[in-house]
Amino acid sequence: xxxxxxxxxxxxxxxxxxxxxxxxxxxxxxxxxxxxxxxxxxxxxxxxxxxxxxxxxxxxxxxxxxxxxxxxxxxxxxxxxxxxxxxxxxxxxxxxxxxxxxxxxxxxxxxxxxxxxxxxxxxxxxxxxxxxxxxxxxxxxxxxxxxxxxxxxxxxxxxxxxxxxxxxxxxxxxxxxxxxxxxxxxxxxxxxxxxxxxxx
Numbered sequence: 001x002x003x004x005x006x007x008x009x010x011x012x013x014x015x016x017x018x019x020x021x022x023x024x025x026x027x028x029x030x031x032x033x034x035x036x037x038x039x040x041x042x043x044x045x046x047x048x049x050x051x052x053x054x055x056x057x058x059x060x061x062x063x064x065x066x067x068x069x070x071x072x073x074x075x076x077x078x079x080x081x082x083x084x085x086x087x088x089x090x091x092x093x094x095x096x097x098x099x100x101x102x103x104x105x106x107x108x109x110x111x112x113x114x115x116x117x118x119x120x121x122x123x124x125x126x127x128x129x130x131x132x133x134x135x136x137x138x139x140x141x142x143x144x145x146x147x148x149x150x151x152x153x154x155x156x157x158x159x160x161x162x163x164x165x166x167x168x169x170x171x172x173x174x175x176x177x178x179x180x181x182x183x184x185x186x187x188x189x190x191x192x193x194x195x196x197x198x199x200x
Contacts, residue, residue, distance in 0.1 A: 015119075017117060017118055017119040018048045018049060018117065018118045018119070019046070019047040019048045019049075019118070019119045019121070020047060020048065020049050020050070020051055020111075020115075020118045020119065020120055020121070021041055021046070021047040021049070021050045021051070021121050021122075021123050021148050022051050022053055022107070022108065022111065022120060022121070022122050022123065023037075023038060023041070023050050023051065023052050023053065023123040024052075024053040024054075024055060024104065024107065024122070024123070025052075025053075025054065025055065026054065026055050026058065026061065026064050026071065027052070027054045027055075027071050027074065027075050028064055028065075028066045028071055029066070029071070029074050030052075030054075030071075030074050030075050030078045034052075034078075035078060035079070035082050035083075037150060038050050038052065038089050039082075039083075039087075039089075041123065041148065041150075042087070042088055042089065046148060047121070047148070048088060049088040049089070049090065050088065050089045050090070050123075051090050051091075051092045051111075052075050052079065052089065052090070052091045052092065053091075053092045053094060053095060053107070054068065054071045054072050054075050054091070054093075054095065054096065055068070055095055055101040055102075056068050056095035056096060056097075056098045056099070056100055056101040056102065057098075057099065057100050057101065058100070058101050059100065068095065068096045068097075069096055072091065072093050072096045075091045076091050079091055094107070094110070094111075095107070103135070103136040103137060104122060104135060104136070104137075104141055105135070105136065105137035105138070105140050105141040105144075105145075106137070108120060108122060108141065108144075108145050109144075119146075120145060120146070121145065121146040121147055121148045122141075122145055122146070122147050122148070123147070123148045123149075123150060124147060124148075124149060124150070125149070125150050125151075125152040125155070126149050126150065126151050126152045126155040126156070126157050127152040127154070127155040129147075129149060129155070129157075132147075
């Protein structure tokens with residue numbers, strides 16, 4: 001089940017703001033597993049909309065051979081063919097015309113500055129959770145933003161998930177549309193299909 005993490009704020013009470021999950025990745029290519037995961041995120045009730053953000057050029061990732069523009073077009077075609085225009089999934093081209101991909105913290109900060117009307121969270125697989133503090137500006141990312149964590153085989157999430165120090169454990173909100181008791185006391189299940197993919 002996807003879970004949201006926040007060190008400083010309560011995700012379940014966004015007020016009047018639309019809740020948006022940022023689903024970044026190389027999407028080379030975007031697959032049915034990515035689309036299934038996006039659909040499950042929307043149906044979990046944890047967000048109002050998902051933004052698929054294909055990364056810009058990645059000199060640090062030589063295996064990424066498809067151009068950013070071609071990957072953007074693939075994402076648009078896949079989303080339009082799978083969901084149509086009324087399902088709350090959008091493809092964002094913010095990184096495509098840049099010379100290099102935007103570090104996650106800078107991307108989220110840019111979205112936050114441009115769209116103060118939305119409550120943002122970043123999607124990532126549970127296999128990447130422990131490495132967050134080591135990302136570019138990772139500590140700031142952890143302190144300032146919320147995360148929707150997608151379980152990956154072999155990287156199970158306990159009721160509470162520590163990012164670095166077990167004493168600095170952020171709260172984990174269980175999946176489900178309605179707010180309720182403290183996350184440790186209530187964890188309804190939303191199982192992603194076996195082929196669902198976390199961002200790559």
